[in-house]
Amino acid sequence: MRTHSAEVLARESAGLAVVTDRATLADWRRRVIEELMTPSSPYVVALSQTGDIRARADFLDQWRELIAEAVDRLLESAAPGGRLRTSHRTRHADVDAQKMAVLILAALQGGSTLSRIARDPRPLNAALDLALVPLMAATDDFLNGE
Numbered sequence: 001m002r003t004h005s006a007e008v009l010a011r012e013s014a015g016l017a018v019v020t021d022r023a024t025l026a027d028w029r030r031r032v033i034e035e036l037m038t039p040s041s042p043y044v045v046a047l048s049q050t051g052d053i054r055a056r057a058d059f060l061d062q063w064r065e066l067i068a069e070a071v072d073r074l075l076e077s078a079a080p081g082g083r084l085r086t087s088h089r090t091r092h093a094d095v096d097a098q099k100m101a102v103l104i105l106a107a108l109q110g111g112s113t114l115s116r117i118a119r120d121p122r123p124l125n126a127a128l129d130l131a132l133v134p135l136m137a138a139t140d141d142f143l144n145g146e
Contacts, residue, residue, distance in 0.1 A: 004042040004049070005059040011035075011042075012066050019070035020077045022139065028070070029128060036112040037121050044116070047109055060105060067101035071135060078139040095138040100131075107131035 015032075019025050035043040049056060075095060111127030 004045040005055070007042040008046045009059065009062050009066070012063055016066045016070040020073050022074075022136075025070070025074060025132075029132075032108065033121060033124055033128070036108065036124060037115060039116070044112070047112060064098070064101040064105055067104050068097040071095070071097040071100045074135065075138060095134050100135055103131045103134075104128070 012032075015028050019028050032043070035041045036047075038044065046059065075097070107127035107130065108124075111124035114123035114127075115121050
């Protein structure tokens with residue numbers, strides 16, 4: 001029997017693999033919010049488990065890596081000619097895919113906790129909005145030729 005964490009990772013692997021632009025990122029975001037707002041979802045169970053710390057850390061590390069790969073693809077696709085200039089600086093900060101992935105995971109974890117308690121998706125949406133600001137600013141810079 002698959003664990004909830006394994007099911008989440010399988011879904012996220014498939015869902016994040018297609019994130020290459022803002023539209024597919026928005027699709028992923030809508031899907032993950034829906035999952036996190038469904039009490040019986042494997043996402044909710046996986047994020048609220050309190051068992052083996054090592055297994056939980058491994059789960060979050062694997063999810064973080066999937067998100068980081070999607071961030072890299074998104075930046076790559078937004079760069080002029082499809083090639084990311086590694087020295088590019090955004091107006092706000094350098095976008096580090098690993099740090100962005102941690103920020104997105106933190107928003108998912110904290111935002112979903114607040115949303116489940118309030119039975120309202122707005123905290124989760126707000127947390128994700130803020131987590132995605134550096135990524136959107138970076139892709140704006142690329143799209144605007146800065």
